[in-house]
Amino acid sequence: MELRMKQERLFDEDVYTVHPEDYRALCEKLKAEGYDFPRAISSVDMGYGLRVVLHLTRMSDLAKVEVRTDVPYDDPVVDSVTDLWPGVEWHEREAYDLMGIRFRGHPDLRRLLLEEHWEIHPLQKRYDTGGYPLPDWQPKDWPDPAPWEEPPPPEEPEEKAEGGEGE
Amino acid sequence: MSTISLEPVPGRTDEMVVNMGPQHPATHGVLRVVIGLEGERITRAVPHIGYLHRNHEKIEEARSYTQVIPYTDRMDYVSGTQNELPVVLAVEDLLGIEVPERAKQIRTIFFELFRIASHLVWMGTAMLDLGAITPFLYTFWDREIILGIVEKTAGARMLPNYYTLGGVRRDLHPDFFKDVADFLDHLERRMPDYEHLVLENPIVHARTKGVGVLPKERAIARGVSGPVLRASGVAYDVRKAFPYDAYPDVEFEIPTSPDGDTYARFWVRFQEIYQSCKIIRQLLEKTPKVGPYKGKAPARLRVSGERYRAVENSRGELGVYVVGDGTDKPYRIKHRGAAFGNLQVIPDLFIGAKFSDAIAILSSLDPVFGEIDR
Amino acid sequence: MGLLGSEERPRDIILGTLDDLINLARSRSMWPLTFGIACCAIEMMATWDPKVDADRFGMFFRNTPRQADVMIVSGTVNKKLAKRLRRLYDQMAEPKWVISMGACANQGGPFRQGYSVVEGVDKIVPVDVYIPGCPPRPEALLQALLLLRDKIADRELRYKRPREIPTDYDVMAEPGKDGRLPVL
Amino acid sequence: MTEMQAGITVIVFFLVGLAIVYATIGIARLLVGVRPKPAGKLDAYESGEIPIGDVNIRFNVNYYIFALLFLLFDVEAALLFPWAVAYDKLGWLGFFEAVIFIVILAMGLVYAWRRGVLKWVY
Numbered sequence: 123m124e125l126r127m128k129q130e131r132l133f134d135e136d137v138y139t140v141h142p143e144d145y146r147a148l149c150e151k152l153k154a155e156g157y158d159f160p161r162a163i164s165s166v167d168m169g170y171g172l173r174v175v176l177h178l179t180r181m182s183d184l185a186k187v188e189v190r191t192d193v194p195y196d197d198p199v200v201d202s203v204t205d206l207w208p209g210v211e212w213h214e215r216e217a218y219d220l221m222g223i224r225f226r227g228h229p230d231l232r233r234l235l236l237e238e239h240w241e242i243h244p245l246q247k248r249y250d251t252g253g254y255p256l257p258d259w260q261p262k263d264w265p266d267p268a269p270w271e272e273p274p275p276p277e278e279p280e281e282k283a284e285g286g287e288g289e
Numbered sequence: 290m291s292t293i294s295l296e297p298v299p300g301r302t303d304e305m306v307v308n309m310g311p312q313h314p315a316t317h318g319v320l321r322v323v324i325g326l327e328g329e330r331i332t333r334a335v336p337h338i339g340y341l342h343r344n345h346e347k348i349e350e351a352r353s354y355t356q357v358i359p360y361t362d363r364m365d366y367v368s369g370t371q372n373e374l375p376v377v378l379a380v381e382d383l384l385g386i387e388v389p390e391r392a393k394q395i396r397t398i399f400f401e402l403f404r405i406a407s408h409l410v411w412m413g414t415a416m417l418d419l420g421a422i423t424p425f426l427y428t429f430w431d432r433e434i435i436l437g438i439v440e441k442t443a444g445a446r447m448l449p450n451y452y453t454l455g456g457v458r459r460d461l462h463p464d465f466f467k468d469v470a471d472f473l474d475h476l477e478r479r480m481p482d483y484e485h486l487v488l489e490n491p492i493v494h495a496r497t498k499g500v501g502v503l504p505k506e507r508a509i510a511r512g513v514s515g516p517v518l519r520a521s522g523v524a525y526d527v528r529k530a531f532p533y534d535a536y537p538d539v540e541f542e543i544p545t546s547p548d549g550d551t552y553a554r555f556w557v558r559f560q561e562i563y564q565s566c567k568i569i570r571q572l573l574e575k576t577p578k579v580g581p582y583k584g585k586a587p588a589r590l591r592v593s594g595e596r597y598r599a600v601e602n603s604r605g606e607l608g609v610y611v612v613g614d615g616t617d618k619p620y621r622i623k624h625r626g627a628a629f630g631n632l633q634v635i636p637d638l639f640i641g642a643k644f645s646d647a648i649a650i651l652s653s654l655d656p657v658f659g660e661i662d663r
Numbered sequence: 664m665g666l667l668g669s670e671e672r673p674r675d676i677i678l679g680t681l682d683d684l685i686n687l688a689r690s691r692s693m694w695p696l697t698f699g700i701a702c703c704a705i706e707m708m709a710t711w712d713p714k715v716d717a718d719r720f721g722m723f724f725r726n727t728p729r730q731a732d733v734m735i736v737s738g739t740v741n742k743k744l745a746k747r748l749r750r751l752y753d754q755m756a757e758p759k760w761v762i763s764m765g766a767c768a769n770q771g772g773p774f775r776q777g778y779s780v781v782e783g784v785d786k787i788v789p790v791d792v793y794i795p796g797c798p799p800r801p802e803a804l805l806q807a808l809l810l811l812r813d814k815i816a817d818r819e820l821r822y823k824r825p826r827e828i829p830t831d832y833d834v835m836a837e838p839g840k841d842g843r844l845p846v847l
Numbered sequence: 848m849t850e851m852q853a854g855i856t857v858i859v860f861f862l863v864g865l866a867i868v869y870a871t872i873g874i875a876r877l878l879v880g881v882r883p884k885p886a887g888k889l890d891a892y893e894s895g896e897i898p899i900g901d902v903n904i905r906f907n908v909n910y911y912i913f914a915l916l917f918l919l920f921d922v923e924a925a926l927l928f929p930w931a932v933a934y935d936k937l938g939w940l941g942f943f944e945a946v947i948f949i950v951i952l953a954m955g956l957v958y959a960w961r962r963g964v965l966k967w968v969y
Contacts, residue, residue: 658701
């Protein structure tokens with residue numbers, strides 16, 4: 123089946139941006155290709171949604187790969203890859219704890235760094251550094267050609283420059 | 290004479306739950322492990338972290354890149370300038386800043402000096418956990434010499450904030466080369482004593498050989514890196530895998546040990562001290578006494594794009610994922626702590642070991658909680 | 664009034680109340696609690712290494728709060744650790760003092776505006792001596808220990824204790840900069 | 848020393864023991880007074896956390912046997928101390944008595960060893 127994804131070469135890594143549903147399938151394909159060392163899972167608040175970035179390395183020939191997928195704010199759920207690479211268990215728990223991305227199928231998705239009774243996910247852009255909600259923050263609309271579709275040839279959907287916030 | 294068998298009858302004895310909590314002499318900082326004990330043997334180990342979560346990533350989003358560097362110092366507070374390098378390298382890639390050759394060499398000398406300092410702190414505290422007070426006194430004395438050298442050049446002892454975009458912040462102190470050479474001779478005279486005190490110590494043999502064995506595939510799958518991974522037989526070292534700064538033109542070996550137990554982790558760190566001394570000696574000849582120490586960095590930083598950049602700090606692979614949005618403040622910065630990956634093997638290694646072994650295993654993982662909790 | 668003799672009296676005669684005598688002994692053997700939190704903990708360990716060596720002043724690390732007299736808060740106290748720190752302080756035996764080491768413990772330090780950091784350990788435990796610096800040098804910690812020693816041995820200063828902090832002070836419900844309660 | 852005097856000395860000894868205990872606690876309470884104890888003060892110290900798990904659980908018999916043997920040989924050592932002090936004045940007779948005492952207990956140790964009790968099974 124054709125995975126809805128966009129592949130590009132960035133510095134010395136090839137980067138796949140993939141649709142959330144196909145994220146798990148791509149990870150299984152990469153695992154089969156021999157990518158066995160999970161370096162990290164980063165989570166970014168893109169303003170229109172939350173992005174999960176999985177950094178992998180292949181021990182045999184030290185090839186590096188990055189898998190990105192974007193999920194909307196209202197249901198930020200992605201498949202967990204802890205069974206493929208146990209090393210990302212804490213990274214996923216931290217992404218859930220600080221950014222609010224839930225991972226379907228994670229063995230015990232609890233808060234890793236903050237205490238259990240916290241309700242907010244502080245790393246989201248809607249809060250300022252002190253954890254207080256920013257009154258004038260609005261989620262941006264979803265980019266027209268979704269990040270995992272090939273951009274239409276004439277114009278490139280450039281990153282919207284957004285002024286740094288906070289004091 | 291028939292011998293009595295004292296095998297525990299399952300179901301007859303209860304499990305005792307104990308807190309190896311945030312304030313514990315052997316947890317190298319603020320880690321809490323809830324341990325279920327069946328007599329001496331550990332049946333359950335649930336680590337809890339977050340007691341030193343200082344919201345690095347959220348505060349760094351409100352700081353410019355040059356202000357982020359002092360924050361990275363405070364992540365792995367035992368290995369000083371090693372934490373500054375990933376952010377500096379990532380931003381230099383994104384901005385395409387040229388670093389002069391001499392600046393790279395100075396950075397690598399400091400990188401390896403702090404590796405020796407970090408391994409000395411590890412040796413002191415690990416032996417303290419096993420009950421030996423003497424190594425702590427000697428190792429911290431040697432570390433004071435290193436901190437003296439760093440302070441002369443960079444101005445601060447432990448968290449010097451010395452690297453910057455394009456090189457280093459200040460030129461070397463005039464008698465830097467002589468001090469480092471003297472220190473290396475002193476250390477090489479002292480290493481046989483450390484070998485005798487630590488590696489050939491029968492108590493250390495008894496308490497670490499065959500304890501906490503981490504098989505190779507499990508280590509790779511768990512995302513473990515650094516001496517813990519190399520002690521399980523995997524020769525993965527970011528200095529060789531993705532070389533940076535002056536590492537390509539310096540030859541050194543990567544010490545690995547096949548058997549993956551706590552003694553192997555002790556042994557690998559020892560060999561790394563020798564390798565670091567070798568690297569510094571080569572660099573002392575190569576580095577010109579006088580020359581440029583900082584390249585041209587733009588005054589107004591406009592950093593855009595994403596970059597994941599990793600270095601091999603004394604605990605493993607310390608990585609940073611910088612997302613720039615065109616301003617001088619990072620839009621998002623994610624630190625991948627080296628000890629963060631290494632600490633995930635606690636349940637695998639603790640379960641089945643004795644409680645006193647757990648202390649030796651934890652000290653061989655060498656966690657530092659600034660970079661784990663961030 | 665110098666306890667250990669003055670001009671009129673030869674040095675080997677000490678006049679003082681029983682309280683002076685007890686506190687002279689207490690001040691010469693202050694046992695700190697091993698409670699290293701962050702970077703300042705490494706400098707605290709460096710204070711007991713042979714170069715600075717606070718052992719000379721009768722200070723020896725104790726692991727349990729039951730046997731400790733001084734709690735050196737060395738590092739950042741975040742909201743998860745605050746309750747544990749207060750519990751440890753409560754469990755210490757009564758003549759107890761607190762040294763707040765480093766900018767993080769004094770007022771939050773570089774992590775001051777963060778959502779998870781308690782801005783100053785004196786919100787949780789009454790602090791006797793503050794040490795500036797991030798991290799303060801081992802000599803600075805040694806000077807703080809000697810300051811505390813003089814405070815205990817001195818008759819007036821001894822009973823000038825900082826104000827008491829209620830045990831159940833809830834750092835989570837602290838009003839924000841503009842008075843808004845956090846959404847925690 | 849009639850029975851009466853012996854009985855009295857025992858009682859006096861007992862009372863003096865009690866008096867010492869109550870004196871020390873009493874003086875402390877007199878000088879300092881009873882202070883209000885904060886909530887966590889009297890809990891078991893568990894490295895800063897609220898103590899979890901139960902203490903009086905049924906653990907393996909290994910611990911009990913080791914404690915028993917330790918007690919046995921500790922008392923033996925305690926009994927040998929006075930002998931060691933008066934060692935030279937006792938002469939050969941005292942020496943051989945102690946040797947017999949030690950040998951008997953050593954046989955007990957060997958018996959426990961052979962029965963496999965000292966092997967820490969856990």
